[in-house]
Amino acid sequence: MEEECCATQLIDGDGAFNVSGLENFMKTAKLGDFGLSYAVVAIMGPQSSGKSTLMNHLFRTSFREMDAFRGRSQTTKGIWIAKCVGLDTCTVAMDLEGTDGRERGEDDTTFEKQSALFALAVSDIVLINMWCHDIGREQAANKPLLKTVFQVMMRLFNPRRTTLLFVIRDKTKTPLEHLEPVLREDIQKIWDSVPKPQVHKDTPLSEFFNVQVTALSSFEEKEEQFKEQVAQLRQRFSDSIAPGGLAGDRKDVVPASGFSFSAQEIWKVISENKDLDLPAHKVMVATVRCEEIANEKLSHLTSDVDWLQLEEAVQSGPVPGFGKKLGSILETYLSEYDSEAVYFDEGVRTSKRQQLESKALHLVHPAYQAMLGHLRSKSLENFKNRLEQSLKKGEGFAASVCECNRSCMLDFDQGCEDVTVHLADWSPSKVREKLRRDIEAYTASVRAEKLSALVADFEKQLTEALAEPVESLFDAAGKDTWPAIRKLLKHETQLAVSQFSTAVAGFELDQATFDNMVNNLVDHSRGVVEKKAREEAAKVLIRMKDRFSTVFSRDKDSMPRVWTGKEDIRAITKAARAAALKVLSVLATVRLEENKSDKIEKLLVSSLVEVSDGVLATKERSLSGSPDPLASSSWEEVSSRDTLITPVQCKSLWKQFKAETEYTVTQAISAQEAHQRSSNWLPPPWAICALIILGFNEFMLILRNPLYLMAMFIIYLTSKAVWVQLDIQGEFRNGFLPGILSLSSRFLPTVMDILNRLAEAGQPQENPERPRPAATLNHQSYGSQTQRTEPFVDSVPNMQSAFSFQGSSSESATDSSSTLTHRTVTDGATTNST
Numbered sequence: 001m002e003e004e005c006c007a008t009q010l011i012d013g014d015g016a017f018n019v020s021g022l023e024n025f026m027k028t029a030k031l032g033d034f035g036l037s038y039a040v041v042a043i044m045g046p047q048s049s050g051k052s053t054l055m056n057h058l059f060r061t062s063f064r065e066m067d068a069f070r071g072r073s074q075t076t077k078g079i080w081i082a083k084c085v086g087l088d089t090c091t092v093a094m095d096l097e098g099t100d101g102r103e104r105g106e107d108d109t110t111f112e113k114q115s116a117l118f119a120l121a122v123s124d125i126v127l128i129n130m131w132c133h134d135i136g137r138e139q140a141a142n143k144p145l146l147k148t149v150f151q152v153m154m155r156l157f158n159p160r161r162t163t164l165l166f167v168i169r170d171k172t173k174t175p176l177e178h179l180e181p182v183l184r185e186d187i188q189k190i191w192d193s194v195p196k197p198q199v200h201k202d203t204p205l206s207e208f209f210n211v212q213v214t215a216l217s218s219f220e221e222k223e224e225q226f227k228e229q230v231a232q233l234r235q236r237f238s239d240s241i242a243p244g245g246l247a248g249d250r251k252d253v254v255p256a257s258g259f260s261f262s263a264q265e266i267w268k269v270i271s272e273n274k275d276l277d278l279p280a281h282k283v284m285v286a287t288v289r290c291e292e293i294a295n296e297k298l299s300h301l302t303s304d305v306d307w308l309q310l311e312e313a314v315q316s317g318p319v320p321g322f323g324k325k326l327g328s329i330l331e332t333y334l335s336e337y338d339s340e341a342v343y344f345d346e347g348v349r350t351s352k353r354q355q356l357e358s359k360a361l362h363l364v365h366p367a368y369q370a371m372l373g374h375l376r377s378k379s380l381e382n383f384k385n386r387l388e389q390s391l392k393k394g395e396g397f398a399a400s401v402c403e404c405n406r407s408c409m410l411d412f413d414q415g416c417e418d419v420t421v422h423l424a425d426w427s428p429s430k431v432r433e434k435l436r437r438d439i440e441a442y443t444a445s446v447r448a449e450k451l452s453a454l455v456a457d458f459e460k461q462l463t464e465a466l467a468e469p470v471e472s473l474f475d476a477a478g479k480d481t482w483p484a485i486r487k488l489l490k491h492e493t494q495l496a497v498s499q500f501s502t503a504v505a506g507f508e509l510d511q512a513t514f515d516n517m518v519n520n521l522v523d524h525s526r527g528v529v530e531k532k533a534r535e536e537a538a539k540v541l542i543r544m545k546d547r548f549s550t551v552f553s554r555d556k557d558s559m560p561r562v563w564t565g566k567e568d569i570r571a572i573t574k575a576a577r578a579a580a581l582k583v584l585s586v587l588a589t590v591r592l593e594e595n596k597s598d599k600i601e602k603l604l605v606s607s608l609v610e611v612s613d614g615v616l617a618t619k620e621r622s623l624s625g626s627p628d629p630l631a632s633s634s635w636e637e638v639s640s641r642d643t644l645i646t647p648v649q650c651k652s653l654w655k656q657f658k659a660e661t662e663y664t665v666t667q668a669i670s671a672q673e674a675h676q677r678s679s680n681w682l683p684p685p686w687a688i689c690a691l692i693i694l695g696f697n698e699f700m701l702i703l704r705n706p707l708y709l710m711a712m713f714i715i716y717l718t719s720k721a722v723w724v725q726l727d728i729q730g731e732f733r734n735g736f737l738p739g740i741l742s743l744s745s746r747f748l749p750t751v752m753d754i755l756n757r758l759a760e761a762g763q764p765q766e767n768p769e770r771p772r773p774a775a776t777l778n779h780q781s782y783g784s785q786t787q788r789t790e791p792f793v794d795s796v797p798n799m800q801s802a803f804s805f806q807g808s809s810s811e812s813a814t815d816s817s818s819t820l821t822h823r824t825v826t827d828g829a830t831t832n833s834t
């Protein structure tokens, strides 16, 4: 029995609340499970008035009773609590310390009042135990008790219509019907006599209390009757909370799970001697209890196995059916909260549920975000792959992007539906927006990459189409160079722009971007030409010298010139310089604008060629005071961008060019003079004229006398033979003095040799078979000279018959090829022509 009723001291005699005892009682009695379906019954009354005895018989509890044989003394100290046994309605019984106890003394009514207020605040039914003989008595033992009850009741802000069941003990033969009016009159008198606050001045007793009266026979004297009557009374407690029952009118009931906290707080307020606001208290209890329940559910959610598995799975990748799974877990705990907090104040309950919901969603939100993140990255990857595939198939870029974007966003939206937790109002719009931005950024980067690759291809194509042809055109710099370059540039640019327009059609570029790209392409092609022009301008001096050399050293048939003496070196030099100046003029500026002529060539000719041709012109210019037109860093009507060589640079280049080509001209002149010297051995015309005038008589004498003529002829032949034999011309090539010395040593033997040959020729041939040692000797001695006679022999063939002594050796010499060396000078270099 003791185990079942779980009797526990709730508040000890010193007013200390047994928190752990109550918690233990709550658990053992499983009170928390009853919601609002429970009742609390307390009993008050004078000390040793049989309260515990009544409670134990009425509710089968085990409160301590006084031993009847030990005399009347206090047995119940403080407040005890127990669960009533065998009642349909869960009922908690409270046994209070008796009033007017001798142990506490006359004046110590503090605990009495506190316990009375506690019983009134906590209980639905309060039994007032009183002796039958006290009814109608002025000095009744229960009078102070009732006064106390009514006084403290005023300290409750709101009356809760507690049932006051007056239990008349040791009833006499006087029927209850007669006793009850007298008792009610006594109660009313006490109620009226109790001072009330202004607000309750006219409040009737019935508003605060539901007064009920019952009477029991004496337990000691009529135990059987007592037990019978108690059993009948017990019936009234069986369904006490039902409408019309003993506690049917109760208000502000705290749910059973909040009883422990509520009782603690009420005792705390009472012991601090404060007034008790039960509605506020109810809200407070609801707040605390709902929060406790909510925290408990959140704690369970945090450690929920399903949730932890889901959370872990989400970290590693997308989880199918995420929204449903998570929603189910959340619903479980919210439902538990609802069922446990259902009896608490609705406002508080709803508010705490919202808080729980909010905390729970906050807990699981990172997992939702992670899922969205997976969806976003997966959609982006899909977009990249689909775009790549589509572009590989040759679809237009803009069309591919549009289609891939549409399908990927659709996939993402479908994925979001699967992830959505219906409990939450989370929106994937931010992640969707980020995905959209990511797709846009990726699209932009791919488009930029593709376009730049296209542009690079076309630029390369243009460079290849322009660079070498332009270089070739500059090689042959002339008046048609720039028109030809312009024509080439225009053609290649138009071709490239046309092909480029076709290539970028699929990108659906806006007009401004397209125009910009085309302009860049046009600029690039122009830039290629300009770059080439600048490169050529940088080596203009070499070009000029090449052109000079070409014109100077080669004739109109491109054959190398031989400086024989007939060439007009001055005219050739002038032409070569003019050609070089043409190169300079062509490379001085960029001329890519159509219909725009300049006077650079004329200016260069007038300033460089014509001025350098005559010193007089320079003097004239200096005298006239006109400034040098080339003393400037820019050309008239030519922008600095188009200027390749400034006027000053032209002047400087021309000066350098002239200095560097001077030697070539000088060499040509020298070569020409040398050739003239080597081919002209006649005396000067004046000497020939003087010879004819002064030697006229001698000529006439010789002509008139045949002997003289013959002698002269012989002398001429001898001299010619000596001349050829000695190679006088060759000897003097090495200088006059070495020539004289060489000739002086060779002259006499040669003359002797000739005379011998003449003598031998003049003798009759007595023995034709006889060898001719002298001739052989001579031939051996002057073998080298024999070779030198070859030109003479060639040039005078008829002399062979006259000088038949030459024999076989002469014949072999004659057979060998004759060589005549001419020296010509081209480009300052000497070449041999045979």
Ligand SMILES: Nc1nc2c(ncn2[C@@H]2O[C@H](COP(=O)(O)OP(=O)(O)OP(=O)(O)O)[C@@H](O)[C@H]2O)c(=O)[nH]1
Pocket: 046, 047, 048, 049, 050, 051, 052, 053, 054, 064, 065, 066, 067, 068, 069, 072, 073, 074, 075, 076, 097, 098, 169, 170, 217, 218, 219, 220, 221
């Ligand atoms: N005359 C009379 N005596 C009773 C009755 N019921 C119990 N008693 C006796 O009264 C004495 C006190 O009984 P308790 O039940 O301990 O009384 P109590 O009011 O709980 O006592 P405290 O807890 O000390 O205040 C015991 O000796 C009982 O036998 C009754 O109906 N009539």
